[in-house]
Amino acid sequence: MRTGIIWFRNALRLNDNRMLIECLNSTNSEAILPLYILDKSELKLKNNDNRIKFLYESLIDLDVHFKAKFGSNLIILNGRCEEIFGKLLGNDLLDVSEIFTDYSNKPDDVENENSLKRILTKNASVNLHLISKVNSLINIEEVVNQENFKAPKTMKDMEKLFSNLFPKDESGFYSVDEPLDIPESSKSVPDNYSEIVKEYLFDIEKELSLFKRDSKSYFKGGESEALVRLERKVSSEEEYIRNFRKPRTISTNNLENPLEPETTGLSPYLSFGCLSTRLLWKETEKCYRNGDHAQPPESMHGQLMFREMFYILSRSVENWDSDTNNSMCKKIEWGAYDSNKMELWEKGETGFPYIDAMMRQLDATGWMHHLGRHAVSCFLTRGQLWQHWELGRDVFDKKLVDADWALNNGNWLWLAGVAPFSMPYFRLYSPCPDGKSSLNVEAKNAEFIRYWVPELKHFPSKYIFEPHLAPLPIQESANCVIGKDYPEPMVDRKVVAKENLAKFKESLAKLK
Ligand SMILES: Cc1cc2nc3c(=O)[nH]c(=O)nc-3n(C[C@H](O)[C@H](O)[C@H](O)COP(=O)(O)OP(=O)(O)OC[C@H]3O[C@@H](n4cnc5c(N)ncnc54)[C@H](O)[C@@H]3O)c2cc1C
Known part of the structure; x- marks a missing residue:
């Protein structure tokens, strides 16, 4: 029986999934093999626990619904794509005739796809279908290949x-x-697949159970x-x-x-x-x-x-994730990597409670509001710390549950002030917002700060966004002496902001 592989990558769902529909409707295969391939060691290197947990939950949910709808499990394999496809395609018993997957231009996906294409050169009878518009409204390839295509900037x-x-x-x-319905048709799954890939089978329920029960991760996957x-x-x-x-x-x-x-x-x-x-x-x-x-x-x-x-x-855009030869990025002379600055920022110990609350929320839950992302990225780059935007981008990439290569790079370029679509570089956010700030903070009770920075739990709201300005008796009565129980601000925010704007201007002038 000819088999069509459904290779799930960035579309872990049944609704509005054209890849699934096309594989089930194809007349070139009578059986299906619904697959997800992960590489556990790589996952652990590149992501923190929140994101991995979210992925596992999403896969379990997909498995349950796939089984209920189509009568077979999602096959989750742990290993390198190249090796696994080598096994699947090298086995005549399976008779793979086609592979369907969702279009993606993420570097990791493209790399896996290229290794699959290398195998396919030796298996000319197997067709690879990259299905567009699964994860976007637009057919990306069609748009960028139009004769009069101009990169959108606004x-x-x-x-x-x-x-x-x-x-x-x-x-x-x-x-x-219109979104597409879940298909009604179904195909059987060949029963000999597990023999072929048994060394890669991944016990996802067991893996999920290893995650800490006390984790603060807020979003459940699926x-x-x-x-x-x-x-x-x-x-x-x-x-x-x-x-x-x-x-x-x-x-x-x-x-x-x-x-x-x-x-x-x-x-x-x-x-x-x-x-x-x-x-x-x-x-x-x-x-x-x-x-x-x-x-x-x-x-x-x-x-x-x-x-x-x-x-x-x-x-x-060539080199989208770099500041070298990237037409959407002005190459600013950022400061050298400073491990101390990076560590304080990443851990939420800068001495600026709004920044620290946001970074601690990111660490614990994997999420942060858009304006919080604005504030912490501005603080790290052109605002206070003069560190390269790529360093912050990498921290976000590892910790965000919603990390997305295209969006994360695009937004860091935006906030670092280096892209044509950036806000003017000299418009900075104050890391100590008040109730009138465009960062839209709840400043009356400042519950968000109290929750994420419990050292300041009893601090009066009047001083909570800039606690080192509170007179010592107030700090003492709030059980939080600045410099002892909570850090002093790591920089003088106004002084460094002025210096950094001058450096940015100077760096821009050199580019002319
Ligand atoms: C420095 C920085 C890094 C970011 N990195 C990411 C990232 O890796 N992944 C990510 O999904 N978003 C990223 N964003 C964009 C934005 O902050 C999040 O999409 C948004 O906060 C997610 O929350 P939401 O779903 O409640 O958004 P909503 O406001 O409810 O928006 C709905 C959806 O619209 C899309 N969206 C919203 N804002 C943007 C935006 N600025 N750019 C592109 N799409 C947007 C998202 O898919 C979002 O889920 C980043 C923003 C900044 C400033």
């Missing part, structure tokens, strides 16, 4: 691009494709969770979605729950493909159709258009 560029690709309907909505969150934060919150303006959302999370985002919190699900971006787009559109609504760039659709923009740029 929301205006994106609106033009969308208007061409998705002509607006009579109500003014882009004609983005399509089931994604759909519940989509309903709770989007579909049933019409007014919230219609009025959603990203820069107005509060960065210090929900007042009742310091772990619950003020935004949708859907990014981890989009990043692993537990949720289709098309489904989120369409659920948002349903809300919009019922009345006035916000517009890009601030609106929810605007956020998803930024996502598409960075997917396009990450494919079309």
Whole structure:
């Protein structure tokens, strides 16, 4: 029996999954092999526990639903792609005729894909199908290969691009494709596969059980969770979605729950493909159709258009993740790597409570509000510490549950002030915001700070964002003496900001 492999990568879901549909509908195979391949040692090197746990939960959820719908398990294998495909394709018993996977331009995925292509040169009868528009609204290859393609740098560029690709309907909505239903058809799974790959079979339940029970990780992985969150934060919150303006959302999370985002919190699900971006787009559109609504760039659709923009740029801009020969990055002379500065920033021990609370939240849960990300990245680079944006990018890449190569690099370029789409480099965020700051902090009770920086639990709100300014008796009565119980600020924020702006200006002048 000819077998079609469904190679799940960045779309860990059944809904709106064209890769799944195309494999099940293909007439070139009678059986299917639904696969996920991971390399545990590499995973551990590149990600922290929150992200790995989220992945395992997502795979278990996919396995359960795949089995319920199609009668067979998801086959999870631990090993190198090249080796595993070598075994699968080298075995006549399996008779693999085709492989379906979701299109991706992430460097790791491209590397795995290339090793598979090398094997396929010796197996000319096996077709590899890279299915587009599984993790994006746009067919990225089609767009970047258009004759008159120009890299988008603004929301205006994106609106033009969308208007061409998705002509607006009579109500003014882009004609983005409808999400696809879960297929009804099914195919059997060959029963001899486990013999062929038995040394790679991965006991995911056992691996998941090894994670610490007391972990603060907040987001549980999986399509089931994604759909519940989509309903709770989007579909049933019409007014919230219609009025959603990203820069107005509060960065210090929900007042009742310091772990619950003020935004949708859907990014981890989009990043692993537990949720289709098309489904989120369409659920948002349903809300919009019922009345006035916000517009890009601030609106929810605007956020998803930024996502598409960075997917396009990450494919079309050479050296997207570097400051060398990257047309979207001015090469600024950043300071040398400073392990002390990096460690204090990463651990949340800078002596700036807002920065520390955000970095501790990142470490514990793998998530941080967009404006928090603005503040800590500005602080690390052009604001206070004058460290290279790539260093911060790497920390985010390892710790964010929603880490996404295209988006993470794009946003770090943006915040470091080095890209054409960056804000002006001299507009800095104060790391000590007050209630009027554009970082939108809840400053009255400052519960977010008290939760993440418990050393300051009893500090008066008046001083909590800049506690070293509190007179000593106040520090003592709050059981937190600065310099003893909580660090002094690691830099004089105003002095270094002035120096750094001068360095940035000087560095820019040298580029002319
Ligand atoms: C320095 C820095 C690094 C970042 N790294 C990542 C990353 O690795 N992965 C990631 O998903 N987001 C990243 N972002 C963008 C943004 O902060 C998150 O997408 C957002 O905070 C996720 O929360 P949410 O799902 O509640 O967002 P919502 O506001 O509810 O937005 C919905 C979705 O829109 C997309 N989106 C929102 N903002 C952006 C943006 N600025 N750029 C591109 N897409 C966006 C995301 O997919 C998000 O889930 C980064 C931002 C900064 C400043």
